[in-house]
Amino acid sequence: MEQSEEHMAIEAAGHLFRKMGEFDVKTIAKILVNGKRHPLIRMDRSSLGDDVVYIAAALKQQAMVETLDLSSNGITSSAIKDLAEALTTNQHLLYLKLDNNPISDDGVAHLAQALSQPDIVLKSLYLSDCRISDRGALALAEALKSNKSLVTVHINSNRAIGNDGASSIATALEHNTTLRNLSMFQCSIGDEGATRMLACLDNTGVLNLNLKCNQIAKTLMDQLSECTINKKVKERNKRIQAVAHDLITEEAERMVKIKMIDLGKKEEEIQTKQTELNVKVKEFEKKKDKVDKKENAKKAKEEKKKEKEEKKTRAKVEKEEKREKDKVEKERRIKVKEMEKDAALKRKGADSMTLVIAGDNKIDKETLVELFLDIVEDTSVLSDSDFEKTVKGLMSVEGRTVEFTIINTSGHDRFSRLRALQYEHADAALVVYSASDRVSFEDVSFQWLPEINYMGKRPIFVCGMHTDSRNDEDLRPTDVSADEGKELAKQVESRGFFEPCTLEDMRKMMTTVYKELKKKK
Structure with missing residues (x-):
């Protein structure tokens, strides 16, 4: 029975993470409508062009795809029309990535018409570098006024979007209650558009606003940043108050139950004591009779x-x-x-703990393994192949000897189902990204977390590597700040966030990981 279940798990993982580029688009469309759930389908850089209509047809047939990446496929506005129609009927697609396609304003108009429909379920839409101008931004803004599903919208690197487009979206946000994340990175927005955004920001639900690399004065950027930070603090306080209220209610109900149980126990104790008292009275009467008899016979039997x-x-x-x-x-x-x-x-024996490393960059993962080997004793290499490198070693944590096993997995697509088995048997996963590579940072939530959680939710820890290559004083567009890393860790419910550079950093990180996982156990 156990072998059969394990085989099924391997087949499921293999089907999910199969490299889709090995099939023509018609075959892929047939696979998508086979009635199985597909949490993540990556078809970026596949030269689909207008053949994306076959994927749209599969979505219209309720293909159970949750995340679809169609970036860099040369998709035009005419093909987008079919895809937009599919969005109005499909009840499974939550995340759609269309970056780097010549969609233009006409394509955005088709998408906007779909987003205005009441039954739309899409949560995240990525339209970076899609040749969108102020006219397309206006169409998207009109859709946002009535849309109730979108949480995240990215329209980065559309340099034809200027102050008019930013003002249109700012006006729309005053009517929208669901959008939390808006990124207009590297457009052509100036102080006028930023001022309009700042004026309406307090009256919107947006918590994360990215207007970096635009023509905006630093003072305005600081004001926007301060406004979003204040909104996040207010939102967090609301959640804390709600949780506190629930905890107080639960505690009051629990105390009432305990009091009722205590009263019942006290009644039982009183009844038990009454019974014991009756028994003792009878015993006393018996003893008194014996004493009387002995007194009567005392004189005759003195000797x-x-x-x-x-x-x-x-x-x-x-x-x-x-x-x-x-x-x-x-x-x-x-x-x-x-x-x-x-x-x-x-x-x-010592405690033992197994951790799997996942992430885009091979160098980041190897650096983490080297730091680990430098802080542990009795190290040994259990396996070293194209797929994985497994090492173990002993480390003292608060007076206890702990045996850590670290599994460094390959990020290649052909090893996806083997990675799924490693996640299933590990105590936790260490998801790494490079502090100077924003793509690897975004792939933490876009690729690696869905893959890890597909085989059952595991504790995760987010690690930013090679922070020495990041200029904290003057961040480049590709750099990822420590605050962004912490915010991502919070959003994905990571058990901890680390940026290990030194051996002391690595010791503290392994100690924290051990303590957090012991809490769970």
């Missing part, structure tokens, strides 16, 4: 009684002596057992 008393006294002394000896022997046996128990605890 005999005296002899019996002496025997009784001797027996009592002997009994006390025996009781004392038994007591000493019992204490000795207890001490022996305690010593044996302590010895057994000392002989008990």
Whole structure:
């Protein structure tokens, strides 16, 4: 039975993460409508062009695709029309990535018409570098006024979007209640558009606004940043108050239940004591009868009684002596057992913990493994192949010896189903990205978390690597700040966020990972 379930899990993972580029688009469309769930389908850079209509047809047939990446495929506005129609009927697609396609304003108009429909379920839409101008931004803004599903919209690197487009979207946000993340990175927005955004930001639900690399004065950017930070603090306080209210209610209900249980127990105790008292009264009456009989026979049997008393006294002394000896022997046996128990605890083996490393860049993962090997003792390499490198070592954590096993997996698509098995048997996953590579940072939530969670949700820890290559004082567009890393870790419910550079950083990180996972157990 266990072998059958394991085989099914491997087949499911293989089907999910198969490299779709090995099939023509018609075959892929047939696969998508096979009735199975597809959390992630990546078809970027596949030269689909207008053949994307076959994918649109599959979506119209309720293909169960949750995340679809069609970036860099040369998709035009005419093909987008079919895809937009599919969005109005498909109830499974939540994330759609159309970056780097010549969609233009006409294509955005088709998408906007679909987004205005009441039954749309799409949560995230990515339209970066799609040749969109202020006219397309206006169409998208009109859709946002009535849309109730979108949480994230990216229209980065559309340099034809200027102040008019930003103002249109700002006006739309005042009517939208669901959008939380808006990115207009590297457009042509100036102070006028930024000022309009700032004026309406407090009246919107947007918590993350990215207007970097535009023609905006630093003072305005600082004001926008301060406004979003204040909104995040208010949102967090609301959640804390709601959680506190729920906890207080639960605690009050729990205390009432405990009081009721205590009252029931006290009633039972009173009844039990009453029964015991009745028994003692009867025993006392019996003893009194015996005493009376003895008094009546006392005069006739004085000598005999005296002899019996002496025997009784001797027996009592002997009994006390025996009781004392038994007591000493019992204490000795207890001490022996305690010593044996302590010895057994000392002989008990060290704790063990298995961690899987996942991420885009091979160098980031190898650097993490090297830091690990430098801080542990009794290291050994269990396996070293194209697919994985597994090492282990011992480390002292708060006086306990812990055996850590680190599995560095390959990020190649052909090993996806083998990675799925490693996730299933690991205690946690370490998801890494490069602090100077924004693509690897975005892939944490776009690729690696869906892949890890497909085989069952696991504890994760987010790690930013090579922070020495990042200029914290003057961040480049490709750099990822520590605050962005912390925010991502919070959004994906990571158990911790780290940027290990030194051996001391690595020791602190492994100690924190061990403590967090012990809390779970």
